[in-house]
Amino acid sequence: MNGNMLIKNASQVVTCSGFKAKQGRAMSDLHLIENGAVLIEEGQISAVGSSKELLADMDVASLKANGFDIIEAQGHTVLPGFVDSHTHFVFGGYREQEFAWRLRGDSYMDIMRRGGGIINTVAATRQASKEELIETGIKRLDSMLGFGVTTVEGKSGYGLDRATEIKQLEVMDDLDRIHYIDIVKTFLGAHAVPQEYQGKADAFIDFLIESVLPEIADRQLAEFCDIFCEQDVFSLEQSKRLLQAASKLGLKPKIHADEMVALGGTELAAEMHATSADHLLHASDKGISNLAQTGVVATLLPATAFSLKEPYARGRDMIDCGCAVALASDLNPGSCFSESMPLLFALATLQMNLTTEEAITALTINGAAALDRADVIGSIDVGKQGDLVILEFPSYHFIPYRIGVNTVEKVVKQGNLVYDRSKGGISYC
């Protein structure tokens, strides 16, 4: 595990080349290299190009003698590791009963209004020990890695009190150290109004600003601050107040916007120059055009719409209007208990009418931009982290074509082969 690797003779290297979010038409440009090669040294990409060019002045035998892992990728496709930029993967308990109720016709918001939903998971997460959260967290991360995810964002938001919000973020720190996947942390203390503050959402926002945010910022427990800006949850004014206070402390804003009704969270995200606006099922034309103008990443979560039987966000219109669209799983115990990348590709292409090229951009360089990391991950460019996936097939077109089935054969993290399906999965060294 020295971070040194040469991948050669790949049928395709899909570089997704770029160092910032791709908007509109630019999302179609994958910067493809046929019969390509990638060299990674000490975890960083040091060369990428056609195998012919790259191998011409390279002594493969001496690289091998010097401990480089040489991967023969004939018949395989190489892409940047996928960036899942919106999840709630650290939580206690499950809500399988609510899923059954939804199948019988109850809506997500009905269940929330009668005291279920997020508040249910809050009770279980408050009770869970750090060790329990780490144990389930590792299992979820292992599954994500097998789908080709090399960086994941994780949100707090199942504590809604100081101690548990901090516990969730500390667990993510531990998981970041333990697991190959890089974890980017978001404080989502304003995920729901806890029972202690029922009917007093403003006072709860005050509490978060005065008693929780300062410690989160001081201890650098999170890089982003998010809020569930939604009818019957937090208003536009409350969202603005919290995110402004967070910005002053150095936490960058994100918004769960216009998920259930058109409240105007999309416009607020643009106004505040948030790093991303997420969900957007009911985003208005004006909101969409504001996102395009400001370059705020539109993070779409189609597996959640699918799971809630809600209409999909207007991804096609957003790209046509010039937005930078990212795709993410939204893995959480309520609205979408899935980290499946094959499902995301299927929904994005077959239901939201994105092309395969756009969907790949949305899960790589634009996912990285949604985490303000487009300069270090999300593409196969010299100087970037050596995070790659290698598909079992010779072309990227197999990803959505192989409907609902995982096409990832190998995963490379910082130049090390950390997952190989043909050798039984994750390598625990």
Ligand code: NIG
């Ligand atoms: O992104 N919408 C709010 N938050 C999550 C769901 C959380 C839950 O139900 O536990 C979401 O869909």
Ligand code: FE
């Ligand atoms: Fe979410």
